[in-house]
Amino acid sequence: xxxxxxxxxxxxxxxxxxxxxxxxxxxxxxxxxxxxxxxxxxxxxxxxxxxxxxxxxxxxxxxxxxxxxxxxxxxxxxxxxxxxxxxxxxxxxxxxxxxxxxxxxxxxxxxxxxxxxxxxxxxxxxxxxxxxxxxxxxxxxxxxxxxxxxxxxxxxxxxxxxxxxxxxxxxxxxxxxxxxxxxxxxxxxxxx
Amino acid sequence: xxxxxxxxxxxxxxxxxxxxxxxxxxxxxxxxxxxxxxxxxxxxxxxxxxxxxxxxxxxxxxxxxxxxxxxxxxxxxxxxxxxxxxxxxxxxxxxxxxxxxxxxxxxxxxxxxxxxxxxxxxxxxxxxxxxxxxxxxxxxxxxxxxxxxxxxxxxxxxxxxxxxxxxxxxxxxxxxxxxxxxxxxxxxxxxxxxxxxxxxxxxx
Numbered sequence: 179x180x181x182x183x184x185x186x187x188x189x190x191x192x193x194x195x196x197x198x199x200x201x202x203x204x205x206x207x208x209x210x211x212x213x214x215x216x217x218x219x220x221x222x223x224x225x226x227x228x229x230x231x232x233x234x235x236x237x238x239x240x241x242x243x244x245x246x247x248x249x250x251x252x253x254x255x256x257x258x259x260x261x262x263x264x265x266x267x268x269x270x271x272x273x274x275x276x277x278x279x280x281x282x283x284x285x286x287x288x289x290x291x292x293x294x295x296x297x298x299x300x301x302x303x304x305x306x307x308x309x310x311x312x313x314x315x316x317x318x319x320x321x322x323x324x325x326x327x328x329x330x331x332x333x334x335x336x337x338x339x340x341x342x343x344x345x346x347x348x349x350x351x352x353x354x355x356x357x358x359x360x361x362x363x364x365x366x367x368x369x370x
Numbered sequence: 371x372x373x374x375x376x377x378x379x380x381x382x383x384x385x386x387x388x389x390x391x392x393x394x395x396x397x398x399x400x401x402x403x404x405x406x407x408x409x410x411x412x413x414x415x416x417x418x419x420x421x422x423x424x425x426x427x428x429x430x431x432x433x434x435x436x437x438x439x440x441x442x443x444x445x446x447x448x449x450x451x452x453x454x455x456x457x458x459x460x461x462x463x464x465x466x467x468x469x470x471x472x473x474x475x476x477x478x479x480x481x482x483x484x485x486x487x488x489x490x491x492x493x494x495x496x497x498x499x500x501x502x503x504x505x506x507x508x509x510x511x512x513x514x515x516x517x518x519x520x521x522x523x524x525x526x527x528x529x530x531x532x533x534x535x536x537x538x539x540x541x542x543x544x545x546x547x548x549x550x551x552x553x554x555x556x557x558x559x560x561x562x563x564x565x566x567x568x569x570x571x572x573x574x
Contacts, residue, residue, distance in 0.1 A: 308499015309527040334532035336556040
């Protein structure tokens, strides 16, 4: 009998101690990992709680703690500018494992890079943007690199190889990718 | 009394059964491979070798080894233009249920860089294509100055080094190679670091 009394005393003491841990009654951090966030402006929300996640962040945690067995539903309130994020594991019932197990994956928006060519009377031209290459054929007047470039990324395009008998130049080889496909590069070829 | 006779008999039968299986258990020395895009890889386990083909995702050495035999899988010859590393490649046969090593192969990479003249002001920014690892240079302390791009380029890949931002009061450009008529900042990576990129800065 005494034993039962002692046990219930202990249980009550434990409960009181736990309740003292947080005003909102929780002791679990709600959050997780962030992958690929290279843009600013991402805002997450869980219920009334909002959280801005900065560019380059690899983790996120809401300021308000949650209790065991609380339901949570992390949503994207605002997408970053120039990137698209998705959440996995953002919904569930909190326990010490699940509450910090969400993953926010972000991909910077991608656009094509290309432009116009004049005077290309022979095959053999190779243009390169770093390791990305394209070989427009004779009489092409337009080109688009197969590899896309991220919103806000730099590009530095060069003539990698001239066609036989021609010398080609790019008048605007360096720039920054905007938020749409870029077809502004200007390549001019003249007899060498 | 009857029971004490039966037990040794069962034990003897079990031993006989095991012996029929070939005595000691033997193990295949195997593993998985990722990234093997060039030919020439030779793996060795002691004197035993195996040459996985291009694109192979697994390998098995010709010889099986007995329970308790040590194995140590090494890269005897790397593939052309690549380097491979082995993990979980050594131990004693039978320590785990099977021998499962991992071989990861990657293209060799080398740095791109060169020399620069006239860089008397901080703040020159260079880029290689759309690689996010740009290089910001401070004014040269040697004549000529030297630079090395922060990101390495894989053997066989092209590079296009250009000026992204000029320092205040200077105009910097990548020199043209008179032999080819092309920029010295352009090329394809071979089997050694590139140091031929030439940049000149002049006051504006």
